[in-house]
Amino acid sequence: MRVSDWYGLPAGSPLRFVVLSVLLLSGGIISGCSRPQPATEAAPAVVQETPGRVEAPTAQTTEAPKRIILFIGDGMGVGAITAATYAKGEPLHMLGMPHVGFNTTHEHEFVVADSAASATALATGHKTHFEAVSVKPGTLKSQEEDSANHLETIVQTAHAAGWRTGLVATSRINHATPAAFAAHRSNRNDYEDIAHDMSLSQIDVMLGAGSKFFEKRSDGRDLFAAMGERGYTVARSAEDVQLARKQKARKLVGLMHDSDMPSAQSGERAMSLSQMTTTAIELLDNDNSEGFFLMVEGSQIDWFGHDLDGVGVVAETLDMDEAVGAALAYARTRDDTLVVVTADHETGGMSVLDPEYMSRYLLVLGGQGAAEKSVALASHPDAKSRPSPSPAQHITLGSLNVGESTREGAMGAQFAFGPQELKDRRLTTDFGYLSVASRPHWQQAGAFSASHTAVMVPVFAQGPAAASVASVIDNADLGARLIELVQWHGRADRQPIEAGIVGGVERPQNVIVLIGDGLGLSSLTAALYVRGHLEMLAMPVKGLVATHGTDRVVNDSAATATALATGRRTRSGVVGMAPIDGELRSVETVLERAGARGLRTGLVTTTTLTHATPASFYAHHPDRKAEKAIAEFYMDMPQRISGYGGIDVAIAGGSEIFGEKRLAQLRERGVHVALEWSGEPLATDAPTLHLLAAGGLPAAAQRHGVQASVPSLARMTDAAITSLSARQQGFFLMVEGGQIDWALHGLNRGQELIDEIVDFDEAVAAALEFARKDGNTLVIVTSDHDHTISVLDNHYIFSEGHCGAAKQCGGHYEMAVLPVATSKLHRNEGLNDLKLQGDFGPPGLLLQYSWAVLAANERVRMAGPHAANFVPLFAYGPWAARFGGFHDQPDVGKLLMEWASSAP
Ligand SMILES: [Zn+2]
Ligand SMILES: [Zn+2]
Structure with missing residues (x-):
């Protein structure tokens, strides 16, 4: 087979490469916005973010490298x-x-x-x-x-x-x-x-x-x-x-x-x-x-x-x-x-954890020594007398950029940790599991050997x-x-390699940001193999994002969503506020700025509307847990922000947090409040608030199918887009797949986690479908932070040489085997080759979390921890190229703020 056949090109046809040109920074500056900001008691004065610089595109053609x-x-x-x-x-x-x-x-x-x-x-x-x-x-x-x-x-x-x-x-x-x-x-x-x-x-x-x-x-x-x-x-x-x-x-x-x-x-x-x-x-x-x-x-x-x-x-x-x-x-x-x-x-x-998380698990395990023993036992019966790997290894954070940071060349990231807050912190690295250790390695070397993933x-x-x-x-x-x-x-027959800019350089009229809460590269990989395809991976521009906060390397959803929503790094647990001159102050969000500039705005989530991620786009509170206080920020947006009638479309859970009284007030104000999903198109004459459950929405499996009374994330996204785009004035929409994180906290190793990711990816597909037709919409897909999950397979685990702590091999851990959608995979040349697979076909995945978390969970039920691993980002549409490469999370937020600021 000729190489070119694989790309769907007829053999011998001229090679066609679509190439992004490198965007160079130019000095153009968009003037700052100057809307009045009435401060209320609930909302301290909002600090304005300085708009970023505008990048000038440079188109170029090139030859292949030599x-x-x-x-x-x-x-x-x-x-x-x-x-x-x-x-x-x-x-x-x-x-x-x-x-x-x-x-x-x-x-x-x-x-x-x-x-x-x-x-x-x-x-x-x-x-x-x-x-x-x-x-x-x-x-x-x-x-x-x-x-x-x-x-x-x-x-x-x-x-x-x-x-x-x-x-x-x-x-x-x-x-x-x-x-x-x-x-x-x-x-x-x-x-x-x-x-x-x-x-x-x-x-x-x-x-x-x-x-x-x-x-x-x-x-x-x-x-x-x-x-x-x-x-x-x-x-x-x-x-x-x-x-x-x-x-x-x-x-x-x-x-x-x-x-x-x-x-x-x-x-x-x-x-x-x-x-x-x-x-x-x-x-x-x-x-x-x-x-x-x-x-x-x-x-x-x-x-x-x-x-x-x-x-x-x-x-x-x-x-x-x-x-x-x-x-x-x-x-x-x-x-x-x-x-x-x-x-x-x-x-x-390998996952990157922090001391706070690790100490919790080590405490349950009885300290470092006991943890080592526990690991040995959990891994393999023969391992008792064998040396165990260290349950937690500390790596001192690089001190170079503690405090102020400098921009490294063309690099798109600043590592501005908080005011000395990270100085004494130590980064802890941990590995996803050690339930897999190769038997020959024990026998010959008396040591553990973790598996490839x-x-x-x-x-x-x-x-x-x-x-x-x-x-x-x-x-x-x-x-x-x-x-x-x-x-x-x-x-x-060679042709110059085209250098073009994917999606154009004009300012997009609409922006849709989709956040997979807790979705890291590992869980994404698992969903890809089980599903066979993920829409987000087909998006043309890709990037990696660093997610640390001012006080911790491993961050929470409030601080990470605040970084994306405001362009400001903050402390974990904080919603829409950031440390400025030593004080925690409210900072304007991209949704607020978009609303103030006359754009329509929307929030869609499978959690409560007042949960950390959506809350970070409209509320300003030091404690994410104060969801009732956060609801007040939703209520008073028309008073807080002049010329803005509040969020145009919100579809979420959390009616109990809002309560009868607030909902009645909203109805009086003319907001369309619905507690059930009718399937009818949303009204566009006044703000719509759909709160479809008392708390978070049901899990993904219950939101799919004709019987479902609560819609899938894709249907909610589609309804929001239809409403927001009905008037041609531009819109900002944030969509959260909020329960990916919940499945991961629950240490789910099966279909439930995959279902949430697929549900989220279907929403990505809905956004992309609109963006392709519209031609003037930027779609950003990213995550707020990662977890410690990793992806193994049945061959590596169960083969003679590598079996470890899985129940199937006499070990401790129940490890479900998820089938791989081999026929749907983009590259499936042999994954259905039963002859070569022998006893291990057809291929199956096994999901596993950090060993320390699992061992501790055998004694006390504890939620799985977040991890600091960089998370993926995908972009499509005008400006997409600006989001490619490695970014610091607040820089992603700054780009979004720049977009809102430049509304005509
Ligand atoms: Zn290796
Ligand atoms: Zn979480």
């Missing part, structure tokens, strides 16, 4: 990236890259991949079987030398195009990930065979470790000698490598440790990953007018993930990010260099065609696209 540098952080999930960012105290280099995407990482036959299969996807554009190295799925050992069974790698494509190539890793160079770029073997563990393939691969520069596989082999061959005869400089030390660098060696193999490199923390690496990367770039760049492809692996992030060692994960992630920084510095000097940073899979289900991994891209690279949603598609880019220059 240098591609691909970084693979082995096992580097969003938890690792988040932890490393807070440990550094400022956004990582990779977070400054303008384009972000998310990729599924499943292999040919199973959902959770190993590094060989996922590296094969990246290296060849094809899925393969568990532990296979760039051979077709199902290839047997006896068939692996037949080139008909080989998958062509990007390195081979690059050589055919006259490009030079390089591989850099901190593991042995013949380890799974680099191996997939230069060998064809049915199993990753055949290290000597792989080294043999690599010695013949004609790769120009190989730097890392693993010399013994080349010169102390069981077959007695000396591959280094043979490579030397073929023109390679062979280096065994950093000095050798430096010399080769000075001599501008055309071909260099520099393996500076016998087996693998020591860890980054040990300080014993012959060369750092950054030094090796710089060296490889310099040698490949030298006298090279054609092009080069370089793969750099941060190999050991995964190893510390297996060990549940968060400190090690952070150290290795920071180490790789230094190398990313070096590559970006090189790329800045040219206009033909594409840098891509991604991971092969997530390892360990299926959680989607981020992709960061910068340079020519970066947007097209970040737009794919599967790692094999990413590999295929990189191969297309290498081939581009050699194609007779």
Whole structure:
């Protein structure tokens, strides 16, 4: 099959890339708004946010890159990236890259991949079987030398195009990930065979470790000698490598440790990953007018993930990010260099927690020592006498940006923690579970080994065609696209790669913000596999958002919604207020500003209208729990905000909080108040308030189907949009999938959680359907914060080698298996391959939470905690491109405020 077939293009048709141009900041400033603000007792004077700057679009066309540098952080999930960012105290280099995407990482036959299969996807554009190295799925050992069974790698494509190539890793160079770029073997563990393939691969520069596989082999061959005869400089030390660098060696193999490199923390690496990367770039760049492809692996992030060692994960992630920084510095000097940073899979289900949460669970477990024992017992009967991983690891928050912060280059994030409030806090990293520990690992090493997970991994891209690279949603598609880019220059029918701005640059008339409360990349991944498709993932612009508050790294829904609604960071529990000059003051919200500017406004939620998230858009109170006081802010909006009649459409639960008296007052004022859903179109002549339950609405399952008396979130969203758009004056609508968070707090591991996410995604679909027709509507989908859930699969858990604490293996935890919607998945080449799946097909997911939470819950019923992992963002429509890449949550709010301020 030709690569282009996968994109629905006829073979041989000109490649068409839709590329976002980089938006440059210009100096234009929108004048501040000056509406009068009558202060009432209930509402302290609202502080106005300074409008942001306007970005001027620059359209451009480009050719495909002539240098591609691909970084693979082995096992580097969003938890690792988040932890490393807070440990550094400022956004990582990779977070400054303008384009972000998310990729599924499943292999040919199973959902959770190993590094060989996922590296094969990246290296060849094809899925393969568990532990296979760039051979077709199902290839047997006896068939692996037949080139008909080989998958062509990007390195081979690059050589055919006259490009030079390089591989850099901190593991042995013949380890799974680099191996997939230069060998064809049915199993990753055949290290000597792989080294043999690599010695013949004609790769120009190989730097890392693993010399013994080349010169102390069981077959007695000396591959280094043979490579030397073929023109390679062979280096065994950093000095050798430096010399080769000075001599501008055309071909260099520099393996500076016998087996693998020591860890980054040990300080014993012959060369750092950054030094090796710089060296490889310099040698490949030298006298090279054609092009080069370089793969750099941060190999050991995964190893510390297996060990549940968060400190090690952070150290290795920071180490790789230094190398990313070096590559970006090189790329800045040219206009033909594409840098891509991604991971092969997530390892360990790592979540970022904080001491407050952890201490609660450790207390229940009887302190650190008792917790360790509890973990051992929970994991496996054999584990009693084995060393346990630390139940909680602390990482000191980076001190660089405590207090004031500076904007890093073009980076869209400021890490302005509160006034010294975070100074003494320590970040706690924790792993999603340790209920999965591999049995052989216990037996051989007497240690735990956490599992890989299926959680989607981020992709960061910068340079020519970066947007097209970040737009794919599967790692094999990413590999295929990189191969297309290498081939581009050699194609007779090539066309300039269009650079356009997705959705236009004119100010959108309408904005719909959809917030999935508690929806992180993990739960989103689970819903994707169970459902087969998520509308939000098809949105063209993607981003990651940091969600910390002024007082805590792990934040709550009030502070995070306030950041989105006002552009201000605040303390947890606070609604629509922020610390300003040492005092908690009310700050104007995007909904209030939109209303004051004559736009129509709406709120839709599955929780109560006075719950933290919707409340943050119209109320100003230091305590989110004071829902009756918050209701007063809804009541007095017409008095508080001149020229605004209050929220035009609100559909939610919470009639009990409002109470008979308030509802009667509203009716007197002419507000259409309804406590039941009639299904009729909403009135547009006066504000509408639908409170469809005393408290929160029923769960998603009860809001679907013809019998349902309370509508789905999609129907509520649709009704609100129909009403708000009836008059052509522009509108702001916030829609919350509020009960995703509730299912996660309840540690739900089954369909209930998936149902809430799907219900939310249907609302996203309704918003997008309107936006596509309307053409003048910006749709933003994001989350307020994450939880500690992670996604496993039945193969990894139940296979002989990896069974752990699941009931099915004699352990403690009931783990339901959710079926995967294989036939609906965008990339389903082998997930229904029952032959290769053997006892483990068809594929199923298992959802699991942080082990400490689960162990504590066996003694006392406790709600599952939030986590600080960066959350995804999706955007569609005019201005969408401005929301792409990495953002600090208040910056997202500032952009929304800027939109409301610029209403005509
Ligand atoms: Zn691994
Ligand atoms: Zn919550």
